Every structure is written in structure tokens, then in C-alpha cells.
Amino acid sequence: MASEPRARHWIRLGFVRLILPLLIIALAAGGYIWLTQTGPTPPRADVAERAWRVDTAVVEPGTHQPRLTLTGEVENPDRLLINAPLTARVARLPVADGDAVEQGDLLVALDPADYEPPLRRAEANLADLQAQIQEARRAYQSDQQALEIEQALVDTAQRSLERTLTLQSDELASPSEVESNRDALNQARLALNTREERVATFDARLASLQARRKAAEADVRSARRDARRSRVEAPGAGIITGREVATGERVSTSQALLTFLPRDGFEVRALIPNQRAEPLLRALARDEHPAAEAQLLGGTVALRLMRLGGSASARGVTGLFQFEAPDRSLRPGEVIRMELRMPAMPDTIAVPQSALYGNDRVYRVRDDRLERVAVEHLGTTRVDGTERALIRSGALTAGDRIATTQLPNAVEGLRVQPADDDGASP
Structure with missing residues (x-):
């Protein structure tokens, strides 16, 4: 308990x-x-919103000439491949790969010992046929004259035989005399027939000789052409490339010897975006050729757009540019960057490159706030010697101010403080 x-x-x-x-x-x-x-309760501290300082430019729409940057490749579609016209030894080859040559300069020469004998044989055959034709014509004239004589001989032998037969019937002539006169008549007829045959076949024989003469003339022309082609000279100013043989080497017919690139044949192929092709097509239709320029080996070269390619792809259409003053520095396969001056476009705006964001937008400054504006980037242009971006937008009007300072945090509604640049313009 x-x-x-x-x-x-x-x-x-x-x-x-x-x-x-x-x-x-x-x-x-x-x-x-x-x-x-x-x-x-402690007093609350008000946090002031930061204003980013920016430069601005005034929008001034106008007519500008866009510059389109392209990448092209140097080509030479007029290249000339020089082949051996016949089997021969290379006697002279004074040029090397990369040499610049002028019109008339010797490029290659074959050994005359290989092409002169065929030429001489062809010329001799032609001369022989010409002599045969002349002889046939003289023989024809002679046959025509002899034909009348032999016809007279036949007539004489016929009359002699008839007299002998008459005398025999009167037993004044022997059978041997009759046979002798008959043999003489037959021989005269045989000679006449032979002469008539020669006269009748003269045209056919002459045609055959003339045909053989034409063939011989063709052989002579071919041999002379081979002789001319055995010595190759530069058809104009150009560059040597692709030398395939050496001096003393024996070459066969149609074997490649070297390649000649004419200086005037150089051109540049560059891909032009589809959205830029239409104004160029219109300019070419007006027989206008937009200008372009490129940096080549430290210098500026001028080009002209001559035509557009016959086919297009999803990436664009090929533009073919011609050098206005081609020089010795051009080489096929070289890749160059160039600026094409597009046809002038109205209602476009030239702005500093720094005003463009992402290639498709700018920021307008209104009430110290940024407003995003979508634009179409048309390329570049030059204003007073300064390169500017060229844009177009229906949302921008004359007098609008756009920010030209690149802000990494640029967004719609960002507060900014425009710098004192009232006099600035694109």
C-alpha cells in the first residue's frame, strides 16, 4: 500500500x-x-530603377544602294587544252606551269622530222594526180582527132574490100587478096572501136582522177594543218597551267601537252541568295550590270555581274562576274570575298552596325524606354565613306530615334538615358 x-x-x-x-x-x-x-516599423528604402546610357540616331528613310557581301570562286571556262596533233617528239617547250604569256609567245614545238615527211608525200601524191588529169585531157583531145582518121581508115578498108570482091568475081583477084583486105578492114574497125571506147569513158576516168585529187588535197591540208599545229603559239595574253610533258619526250596523237588560260576568260562564280536575285534580274533585263569589288592579293579589283546561272537551288542562284581589268595575279580556284552593289532601293534606312541586334531587329527609344522593332536587313551601304547597315521596316518613320549602343541586356521596356547626340544621324 x-x-x-x-x-x-x-x-x-x-x-x-x-x-x-x-x-x-x-x-x-x-x-x-x-x-x-x-x-x-523601420522606414522602407525606395530602390531607384537604373537607366542605361545609350547613343541614338535619327531615322531618315531614303534611297540607298545596298552592298551585298558574297563569297566567290575564280574560274576560267575558256581554258584551252592543247593536244598533240600527231605522234612526234617535243622539240621545244619554253614555258612552265604558272608562266604568264602574251599573244604570239611560243608554247610548244614538235620535231619537224616527224611531220614533214607525211606532208611531202601528200604533196607529191597530189602533184602526180594533177599531172594524170592533165595527161588524160590531152589524150582525150588526141583521141577525138584520131577518131576521125580511124573512121576514114575503116571507110577506105571497106571500099578496098568491096573492090577486091568485085575483082574476084571477075577472076581478077585471088582469094588471098580478099582475105588480106578483110583483115585490114577488121583491124581498122577494132582500132576505131578502141578509140570510141576511150572517148566514151573519158568523163568517168576524169571524174575518178578528180575524186582522187580531192582526197589528195584533203591529205595535203591535213598534213599542213598538223605542221601548223606542231608549233603552238599563245592566242592571246594568259597563263600556262597543267604542263604534262617535257622537252624531248615523244607524244602520241591527241595526248595532252598543256593548258592555256586566257586572261580575258577569268570570271567569278558566287552564290546570291534567292531574296536578292529579283532586283538583279530586273537590272540585267535593262542591260545594266551591277558593279562589285573584291580584295585580291592586297589590291582592289573591279568586277561586273554579267549574268545569273541557268538553274537555282534552295540556297540561291549563281551569279557570274567578269573582271573589268584582269591581271596576271588571277588563278582558278581562288576563293575571294567581294561586295556587290545592288540596285538602289527606296524607303530604306542606313544605321550604324551597332544598332542592329540579331540581324533582324533594332530598338527604338521612346519615353526613355526601349521598343523592339522588327526590320529586314538588306546588307550594307556607305554614307559619307562610312559603312552602315541598311534596313527596311514599315514600323519606323522619319524622326524616330533608335539606340546605336549595343546593350547585352537590351529588352523591350528597358529604361535608357539617351546621350546628348541630337545632331547625330545615320
Whole structure:
């Protein structure tokens, strides 16, 4: 029985130990809440919005000539491949790969010992046939004259035979005389027939000789052409490339010897975007050839757009440019960058390159805030010797001001502070 009061004592003691910490925490929390609600409120500090300082330019729409940057490759479609006209030895080859030559310069010469004998044989055959034709004509004239004589001989032999037969009937001529006169008549007739045959076949024989003469003349022309072609001279100013043989080497007919690139044949092929091709087509239709310029070996060269390629792709159409003054520095396969001066376009705006964001937008400054404006980038142009980006947008009007300072955080509504550049213009 004495243990029951002790047990209740320990229960009360444990309950107090559990409740006391909770009561202390509750009192502390209540005191904190009371202090925060009844204590003085500190003044709030206003954070001022930052204004980014930017330069601006005034929009002035006008007519400008865009400049389109292109990458092209130098080509020479007029290249001339020089082949050997016959089997021969190379006697002279005074040029090397990369040499610049002028009109009339010797490029290659073959050994005359290889082409002169065929030429001499062809000329001799032609001379022989011409002599045969002349002889045939003289023989024809002689046959015509002899034909009358032989006809008279036949008539004489016929009359002699008839007299002999009459005498034989009167027993005044022997049979041997008759046979002798008959043989003479037959021989005269045979000679006459032979002569008539020669006269009748003269035209055919003459035609055959003339045909053979034409063939011989063709052989002579071919041999003379080979002789001329055995010595190759530069047809104009140009460059030598692709030398395939050496002096003293024996070459066969049609074997490649070297390649000649005419200086006037150089051109540049460059891909023009489809959206830029239409104004160029209209200009070419008016027989206008837009100008272009490129940097080549440290110097500026001038070109003209002569025509557009006959086919197009999703990437664009090929433009073919001709050098206005080609020089010795041109080489096929060289890749160059050039600027094409497009036809002038109205209602366009020239702005500093720094005003353009992402190639398709600018920011207008209105009420010290940025406004994003979508634009069409048309290329570049030059204003007072300075390169500017050329854009077009129906949302921009004359007098608008656009930001020309590149801001990495440029967004719609960003607060800016325009610099004092009221006199600035694109």
C-alpha cells in the first residue's frame, strides 16, 4: 500500500518535466509575436530603377544602294587544252606551269622530222594526180582527132574490100587478096572501136582522177594543218597551267601537252541568295550590270555581274562576274570575298552596325524606354565613306530615334538615358 503514493509522485513529476519545456517555448513565441506587432516599423528604402546610357540616331528613310557581301570562286571556262596533233617528239617547250604569256609567245614545238615527211608525200601524191588529169585531157583531145582518121581508115578498108570482091568475081583477084583486105578492114574497125571506147569513158576516168585529187588535197591540208599545229603559239595574253610533258619526250596523237588560260576568260562564280536575285534580274533585263569589288592579293579589283546561272537551288542562284581589268595575279580556284552593289532601293534606312541586334531587329527609344522593332536587313551601304547597315521596316518613320549602343541586356521596356547626340544621324 505504501508503494501507491510513491508511484503517483513519480507520475506527477514526469508530467511536470514534459509540460514545463513546452510552456516555456509557448511563452517565448508569444512574446516575440507581441514585440513584432507592437514595435516601431523601420522606414522602407525606395530602390531607384537604373537607366542605361545609350547613343541614338535619327531615322531618315531614303534611297540607298545596298552592298551585298558574297563569297566567290575564280574560274576560267575558256581554258584551252592543247593536244598533240600527231605522234612526234617535243622539240621545244619554253614555258612552265604558272608562266604568264602574251599573244604570239611560243608554247610548244614538235620535231619537224616527224611531220614533214607525211606532208611531202601528200604533196607529191597530189602533184602526180594533177599531172594524170592533165595527161588524160590531152589524150582525150588526141583521141577525138584520131577518131576521125580511124573512121576514114575503116571507110577506105571497106571500099578496098568491096573492090577486091568485085575483082574476084571477075577472076581478077585471088582469094588471098580478099582475105588480106578483110583483115585490114577488121583491124581498122577494132582500132576505131578502141578509140570510141576511150572517148566514151573519158568523163568517168576524169571524174575518178578528180575524186582522187580531192582526197589528195584533203591529205595535203591535213598534213599542213598538223605542221601548223606542231608549233603552238599563245592566242592571246594568259597563263600556262597543267604542263604534262617535257622537252624531248615523244607524244602520241591527241595526248595532252598543256593548258592555256586566257586572261580575258577569268570570271567569278558566287552564290546570291534567292531574296536578292529579283532586283538583279530586273537590272540585267535593262542591260545594266551591277558593279562589285573584291580584295585580291592586297589590291582592289573591279568586277561586273554579267549574268545569273541557268538553274537555282534552295540556297540561291549563281551569279557570274567578269573582271573589268584582269591581271596576271588571277588563278582558278581562288576563293575571294567581294561586295556587290545592288540596285538602289527606296524607303530604306542606313544605321550604324551597332544598332542592329540579331540581324533582324533594332530598338527604338521612346519615353526613355526601349521598343523592339522588327526590320529586314538588306546588307550594307556607305554614307559619307562610312559603312552602315541598311534596313527596311514599315514600323519606323522619319524622326524616330533608335539606340546605336549595343546593350547585352537590351529588352523591350528597358529604361535608357539617351546621350546628348541630337545632331547625330545615320
